[in-house]
Amino acid sequence: xxxxxxxxxxxxxxxxxxxxxxxxxxxxxxxxxxxxxxxxxxxxxxxxxxxxxxxxxxxxxxxxxxxxxxxxxxxxxxxxxxxxxxxxxxxxxxxxxxxxxxxxxxxxxxxxxxxxxxxxxxxxxxxxxxxxxxxxxxxxxxxxxxxxxxxxxxxxxxxxxxxxxxxxxxxxxxxxxxxxxxxxxxxxxxxxxxxxxxxxxxxxxxxxxxxxxxxxxxxxxxxxxxxxxxxxxxxxxxxxxxxxxxxxxxxxxxxxxxxxxxxxxxx
Amino acid sequence: xxxxxxxxxxxxxxxxxxxxxxxxxxxxxxxxxxxxxxxxxxxxxxxxxxxxxxxxxxxxxxxxxxxxxxxxxxxxxxxxxxxxxxxxxxxxxxxxxxxxxxxxxxxxxxxxxxxxxxxxxxxxxxxxxxxxxxxxxxxxxxxxxxxxxxxxxxxxxxxxxxxxxxxxxxxxxxxxxxxxxxxxxxxxxxxxxxxxxxxxxxxxxxxxxxxxxxxxxxxxxxxxxxxxxxxxxxxxxxxxxxxxxxxxxxxxxxxxxxxxxxxxxxxxxxxxxxxxxxxxxxxxxxxxxxxxxxxxxxxxxxxxxxxxxxxxx
Numbered sequence: 107x108x109x110x111x112x113x114x115x116x117x118x119x120x121x122x123x124x125x126x127x128x129x130x131x132x133x134x135x136x137x138x139x140x141x142x143x144x145x146x147x148x149x150x151x152x153x154x155x156x157x158x159x160x161x162x163x164x165x166x167x168x169x170x171x172x173x174x175x176x177x178x179x180x181x182x183x184x185x186x187x188x189x190x191x192x193x194x195x196x197x198x199x200x201x202x203x204x205x206x207x208x209x210x211x212x213x214x215x216x217x218x219x220x221x222x223x224x225x226x227x228x229x230x231x232x233x234x235x236x237x238x239x240x241x242x243x244x245x246x247x248x249x250x251x252x253x254x255x256x257x258x259x260x261x262x263x264x265x266x267x268x269x270x271x272x273x274x275x276x277x278x279x280x281x282x283x284x285x286x287x288x289x290x291x292x293x294x295x296x297x298x299x300x301x302x303x304x305x306x307x308x309x310x311x312x313x314x315x316x317x318x319x320x321x322x323x324x325x326x327x328x329x330x331x332x333x334x335x336x337x338x339x340x341x342x343x344x345x346x347x348x349x350x351x352x353x354x355x356x357x358x359x360x361x362x363x364x365x366x367x368x369x370x371x372x373x
Numbered sequence: 374x375x376x377x378x379x380x381x382x383x384x385x386x387x388x389x390x391x392x393x394x395x396x397x398x399x400x401x402x403x404x405x406x407x408x409x410x411x412x413x414x415x416x417x418x419x420x421x422x423x424x425x426x427x428x429x430x431x432x433x434x435x436x437x438x439x440x441x442x443x444x445x446x447x448x449x450x451x452x453x454x455x456x457x458x459x460x461x462x463x464x465x466x467x468x469x470x471x472x473x474x475x476x477x478x479x480x481x482x483x484x485x486x487x488x489x490x491x492x493x494x495x496x497x498x499x500x501x502x503x504x505x506x507x508x509x510x511x512x513x514x515x516x517x518x519x520x521x522x523x524x525x526x527x528x529x530x531x532x533x534x535x536x537x538x539x540x541x542x543x544x545x546x547x548x549x550x551x552x553x554x555x556x557x558x559x560x561x562x563x564x565x566x567x568x569x570x571x572x573x574x575x576x577x578x579x580x581x582x583x584x585x586x587x588x589x590x591x592x593x594x595x596x597x598x599x600x601x602x603x604x605x606x607x608x609x610x611x612x613x614x615x616x617x618x619x620x621x622x623x624x625x626x627x628x629x630x631x632x633x634x635x636x637x638x639x640x641x642x643x644x645x646x647x648x649x650x651x652x653x654x655x656x657x658x659x660x661x662x663x664x665x666x667x668x669x670x671x672x673x674x675x676x677x678x679x680x681x682x683x684x685x686x
Contacts (some may be wrong), residue, residue, distance in 0.1 A: 113492045117504070120489040124511050127522035127562065130532050135524060143530045187403035190396075197400050205672075206407040212615075212668050212675075214623020216640045217660045220647060221414035226655070227431060228417050238554050250410040306563060312641075314625055328517050335521045335630065339528070349519045354513045362506040366499070 135344035152345040166342035169327040170214035172190030176248035177305035184256020192264035219318030222247045238284040248309040256301035263297035422657035423450050434653050454658035464630030471639035473619040478560040479614050494576035512566040519664035523559050561633040570612040575609030
């Protein structure tokens with residue numbers, strides 16, 4: 107009895123700690139007052155203001171665009187890197203390649219951002235490219251740190267999957283390319299999808315690397331939000347948080363229903 | 374070593390020879406990208422960290438320059454930037470502050486996260502999936518907004534102060550923000566899912582019959598925990614701790630939003646040296662020493678740990 111009590115105590119306090127701040131933020135998003143902490147009454151006023159705020163809307167589109175592009179490119183490169191690490195024995199300077207595809211995971215983002223900024227400044231001095239910092243430089247930076255994450259996921263999936271199946275296909279006369287397309291790709295598809303989603307979120311969430319590599323006219327959503335909340339509170343950001351939460355919860359509930367039905371079928 | 378390089382060159386020739394082969398493109402596309410946008414930028418930081426600072430754009434001297442008066446090449450390499458950041462306790466202290474922040478918050482995340490991961494992993498499958506979804510939701514919510522949420526709670530006229538005043542527990546609002554405790558709180562809050570999820574991943578695979586067996590043999594629950602459960606969850610503990618510790622050392626956003634002037638942190642130091650003081654060589658030297666003292670020990674540790682793990686299997 108005592109043990110069960112302790113279990114629920116831990117879980118209840120754990121989930122209150124995780125959810126209370128977010129829920130409070132959502133609650134305040136309905137506050138009519140301009141001063142965030144003074145409750146004046148329930149209203150959707152700040153949601154209206156949010157959708158009229160050109161700066162936030164534009165940053166939102168920029169962020170989605172960069173995140174989708176960077177996730178796609180990072181997935182392509184990451185799948186190649188993960189596949190090479192797990193399946194290709196002969197790689198020139200193999201340990202250097204391993205270093206390159208894992209080091210971004212342990213590199214503090216502030217150092218990554220600084221190094222890329224200095225890189226772009228240097229290439230601009232030498233070759234005039236990139237002509238200015240903006241969406242393209244942020245995109246390159248995001249691809250660079252996402253590749254490592256995708257590569258790790260793909261490599262883990264490939265090393266847990268039985269190589270004999272690929273070899274069997276080859277013995278039966280399948281060409282290397284068709285082994286990849288007909289056997290390997292379908293098996294690692296879930297890993298490819300989760301790699302893409304992870305890369306997408308990493309890009310959407312990134313503030314530090316984007317602040318270093320962005321230029322005029324290419325503010326991402328985190329950059330705009332950060333500039334708004336750095337010195338104080340912003341009712342529009344509260345409304346934005348609530349919308350993002352609603353979005354994440356919808357996806358999570360959909361996912362939960364899906365896995366619940368699956369486990370029902372398995373029974 | 375030299376022989377190794379030769380065989381590497383042969384591998385390159387072999388691969389280029391078969392460049393119609395998909396393997397060539399699979400290896401070289403990410404290889405090329407990472408050398409260009411990860412390795413070369415690090416080399417540039419190293420180069421600038423060895424340069425002499427000066428006014429102008431870019432604000433440092435070239436490493437090699439042609440001296441027009443004498444017609445000879447001048448070499449402007451200096452270690453003074455490193456000497457400066459190591460002799461000035463201001464910089465070194467910020468590095469120590471970041472390490473201690475990362476250590477404290479990793480420990481707190483472990484203490485809070487372990488029981489949660491443990492009980493979620495031990496729940497019945499149906500409710501376990503629900504708990505798991507509840508754990509993942511904050512993980513997918515914007516990191517920046519979760520830090521900002523604490524700003525709303527901890528403000529002088531924030532929610533926690535309002536509640537305490539309405540309950541007549543305090544008369545004056547407590548000042549809970551802009552010190553290093555609020556930074557620790559913010560870090561623990563945002564990084565807790567990174568600790569719980571890998572721990573859960575290990576604990577859920579854990580064979581519960583081991584606990585029953587030890588119980589049947591008359592071992593007390595506490596002893597079972599320390600002798601059986603904890604040692605077996607060490608891989609999960611290490612994975613979770615890494616995911617918290619590493620990014621927190623370079624953390625810039627949380628101290629900037631919730632921290633005050635009582636403690637300076639490493640990430641903020643680099644940011645200020647670069648953007649405020651515009652001293653690129655010092656900022657680069659700070660970044661390089663961060664890599665030397667943080668990223669390299671961690672990679673060595675991971676390699677050693679992997680080898681150790683393989684030996685034990």
